[in-house]
Amino acid sequence: MKTGLAGKVVLITGATRNHGRASALAFAEEGAHLLLCTRQSMALLEETAHLAAPFGVKVVTGRCDVTDEEQVKAFVHMGLSEFGRIDVVVNNAGWRARGDLLSISTENWLATMGVNLHAPFLMSQAVLPSMVQHRWGRIINYSGIAAFRGSTGTTAKMAAEGLTRAIAREYGKYNITANLIGPGSIEVVRTPGQEIPGGEGAGIEAVPIPRQGTVDECTATVVFLASEQASYITGQTYLVNGGAYFL
């Protein structure tokens, strides 16, 4: 499949591991240049950049708290200075308030709103002028299985779907698409405190494809949605969940 991504510039948030790192490497394999950020571990981000190096693409990394308006603007500004354009944004950074509504602290709730909702808002707003100028753009946001099956802690993920649809409607005329990917139960390394209660893959035997997915299986959809061929797909949610939920 020709993705048409060679030479494009792809911004990925939270590109230190899991989906973020896998996406970075997949885009690099397609010949796309990378603009990667993290809030915490620059060492892990540099490791991602190192892994992308054999593909011969340019990789620029930076620290950015994606919930902070000024930091997002500064990071995007830096990226535009380095590359002259940003073609694809993958708002991969995520945070989840686990547990039921009564067990979620206000602090945890606000962190979830910040990373899952404010961040794609800020990042999209910052990159869209460049995309409009070049009459081409792809914005890819993340949802998740819990948003559909019901979890108060993922309220922000559903809200991000509303945001994605609005961007899709407003910017379609500039050849810019905005979509969501909704991973199901995926084998990942979790941040301490972000583990799934009951263990990874609990209840997976009831899913039509009765195993956990891999980040590479999600990344394939991300790359597809960013590709030239996906130019008529916008405002949609693509679930990569083994059939755990049918939209």
Place this chain on the structure above:
Amino acid sequence: METKLKGKTVFVTDALRNFGTPMALAFAREGANLFLATLSDQAQLEHTARAVASLGVKAVTGLCDLSNAAQVEATVHKCMAELGHVDVVINNVLFPVPAHAFGTVPFEVWKRKIEVELTGSFFLFKAVLPRMMTQQWGRIINFTGLEALQGTDALAGSTELGMVGMTRGIAREYGKYNITANCIGAGGIETEEAEGRLAFPPGTRDPLNRWGKPEEIAFLAVSLASEDAGYVTGQCMMANGGKYFL
């Protein structure tokens, strides 16, 4: 239709806005007592309260900024003290912001709308759910809208789909306590413009080429709150003249 809502307590947020007044009257006709909360003008709310009381039920009002957790708890406490319980929540919260092109939405405006509508609802349910759990019965009704489905307004669309997410979460997490949570997705209602919302006027391509009435939304809410709607949860019930099919 026997709703079995007589004697129940219905807590309505932002009772002056949106469908608040027709909603309050519709529940009062079923014999339910009303707690009417508002963020803005409690004096004006007294009109609604009097209209409700004239139907022979109790009506209590309270001033409440949903984005203030302490105020929310105090308001729910007042409802419990004066009306004994809280059985149905009509979460009518609306922080109206004129529709912006996405590129021009100030981050502060975006944050405030989310703070009132989503975080405010989070605070509300934190206060209400323990009471509903104790009585092993509850009905939560949230609102979403056409903006969320059509992508016509980034601000409204985001909070409206956020409400869908929250509704599903409560439905899954609290169903075991006999608590249901559903969403009403209204669109093309004749009060939209007056409320400072994006209006969806009727068009010739719409299956129902007329404005919807707030009373029609109120009827749907009463139906969802009724005893026999007890197996309906986590759903979005669309009332938009067929402008969008879910």
